[in-house]
Amino acid sequence: MLALLRRQLPEVLRALAPLLGIAVLLQLTLVQAPARLFVQLLIGALLAGAGMLLLFAGVEMGILPMGRFIGAALPSKRSLRLIVAVGFAMGLATTLAEPDVLVLAHQVELVSDGRFRAAPLALVIASGVGGFAALALLRVVFGFPLRLLFAVAYALLLGLTFLAPTESIALAYDAGSVTTGVLTTPVLLAITLGLSSVIARRSAIEDGFGLLGFGSVGAMLAVLLLGILA
Amino acid sequence: MSLAAIVEQLGSTAWSVLLAVLPLVVLFLLFQVLFLGLPVREVRRVLSGALLASAGLFLFLLGVGIGFLPFGRAIGAAVGALPAPWMMAGVGFLLGFVTTWGEPAVRILADQVDEASAGSIRASLVLVTVCLGVALWVGVAMLRIALGTPLTYLVVPGYLLVLLLLPLSEKAFVGIAADASGVATGPLANTFLLAVGFGTSAALGQDPLVSGLGLVALIALAPLLSVMGLGMLVRWRQRPKESRT
Numbered sequence: 001m002l003a004l005l006r007r008q009l010p011e012v013l014r015a016l017a018p019l020l021g022i023a024v025l026l027q028l029t030l031v032q033a034p035a036r037l038f039v040q041l042l043i044g045a046l047l048a049g050a051g052m053l054l055l056f057a058g059v060e061m062g063i064l065p066m067g068r069f070i071g072a073a074l075p076s077k078r079s080l081r082l083i084v085a086v087g088f089a090m091g092l093a094t095t096l097a098e099p100d101v102l103v104l105a106h107q108v109e110l111v112s113d114g115r116f117r118a119a120p121l122a123l124v125i126a127s128g129v130g131g132f133a134a135l136a137l138l139r140v141v142f143g144f145p146l147r148l149l150f151a152v153a154y155a156l157l158l159g160l161t162f163l164a165p166t167e168s169i170a171l172a173y174d175a176g177s178v179t180t181g182v183l184t185t186p187v188l189l190a191i192t193l194g195l196s197s198v199i200a201r202r203s204a205i206e207d208g209f210g211l212l213g214f215g216s217v218g219a220m221l222a223v224l225l226l227g228i229l230a
Numbered sequence: 231m232s233l234a235a236i237v238e239q240l241g242s243t244a245w246s247v248l249l250a251v252l253p254l255v256v257l258f259l260l261f262q263v264l265f266l267g268l269p270v271r272e273v274r275r276v277l278s279g280a281l282l283a284s285a286g287l288f289l290f291l292l293g294v295g296i297g298f299l300p301f302g303r304a305i306g307a308a309v310g311a312l313p314a315p316w317m318m319a320g321v322g323f324l325l326g327f328v329t330t331w332g333e334p335a336v337r338i339l340a341d342q343v344d345e346a347s348a349g350s351i352r353a354s355l356v357l358v359t360v361c362l363g364v365a366l367w368v369g370v371a372m373l374r375i376a377l378g379t380p381l382t383y384l385v386v387p388g389y390l391l392v393l394l395l396l397p398l399s400e401k402a403f404v405g406i407a408a409d410a411s412g413v414a415t416g417p418l419a420n421t422f423l424l425a426v427g428f429g430t431s432a433a434l435g436q437d438p439l440v441s442g443l444g445l446v447a448l449i450a451l452a453p454l455l456s457v458m459g460l461g462m463l464v465r466w467r468q469r470p471k472e473s474r475t
Contacts, residue, residue: 041300052334062277062279069268100420173385176411183250205347213412216450
């Protein structure tokens with residue numbers, strides 16, 4: 001455990017040092033914020049650094065294995081329904097858990113003059129993510145071409161952009177950020193990688209990625225559609 | 231920061247971490263009971279790892295909320311007072327790079343790519359490519375705030391370019407690019423960079439909600455272009471080798 005933490009320490013220092021360095025440089029030259037704010041920054045950086053250390057250690061020790069176990073068990077049941085259910089449930093649950101999604105749903109509610117309520121909206125956005133996450137897992141199983149799927153998704157995104165009212169466009173393109181949970185990222189990656197490594201003829205590097213990206217597009221499309229319907 | 235504000239911050243951060251880790255633990259335990267049947271030692275290890283990661287995420291988010299968010303706003307106010315838009319773009323470029331460099335999920339993705347490709351796509355290459363892409367587009371986003379350009383003028387050509395790059399890029403890089411677009415808008419970018427954007431547009435006397443919005447959209451677009459661009463370069467370099475064999 002201590003060895004694990006010590007191994008992560010250089011990575012954490014490398015990750016945060018440039019950010020802190022630029023912040024200090026800006027403080028000295030451009031910003032000159034009150035001393036209290038600067039001390040707060042230093043305390044925050046210390047906390048963030050300690051947190052990142054524990055986070056990386058915990059991800060390696062528990063979170064990645066969690067995803068690997070699930071990803072390896074998924075195809076062994078030979079049940080497509082299970083794979084779809086896991087993809088959908090993970091996309092849905094992790095999106096609903098993201099604090100951003102409620103903020104986003106509230107903004108869509110405002111744009112639609114209250115015709116859509118925030119809570120069901122959050123559910124629609126999360127379903128968009130879930131649906132696309134399930135699609136991404138099915139892609140690994142059936143070997144649909146990744147480039148084609150993304151081409152269709154992005155073309156759809158662009159097409160709907162021209163139909164959607166202006167106020168909802170910025171919201172929709174911002175909605176991609178709802179699928180970025182730091183803890184879910186390694187689990188979803190490990191599930192897809194596990195799934196693609198168990199299924200024959202799938203190369204991990206070509207088929208193990210794309211699920212997070214699909215989830216983001218799902219959220220964006222869901223918000224655009226809501227904007228058009230509003 | 232007042233005591234009440236700190237308590238409030240502690241509570242909301244703990245709540246969001248709990249919400250993030252709970253679905254994962256529930257899914258894992260369901261799988262353990264139904265299919266996996268791992269030995270108790272293994273389950274204990276996975277769960278303590280999850281606990282450790284949650285504690286880490288809690289501290290990380292707390293640190294970002296206490297330190298980086300308010301300071302980001304101060305940076306934004308100072309940047310908005312700069313005399314020329316190109317200077318704002320320059321600061322945006324710098325901040326975009328170092329923020330993404332510190333984003334935990336971007337590093338996790340880069341490590342996974344390294345591992346899955348057995349080291350043939352190095353983690354540092356992915357990391358630098360994503361950081362450069364975000365840096366460039368945060369620079370553009372600051373210009374957009376300064377000049378008041380509508381977001382669609384940037385995202386529509388941006389995604390058209392993505393469609394153009396899709397067939398040209400090496401296949402493996404397409405999925406990586408899409409995932410990188412998801413992780414680049416992580417907790418640091420979503421709070422710190424967003425605070426800088428809001429601070430800048432407030433300093434310029436604009437409605438921060440209107441012009442600050444869209445920053446995240448451009449950060450999400452950035453890795454799609456830079457990583458697929460990298461994929462195109464890789465494919466280009468491999469082509470002569472293929473024709474020889």
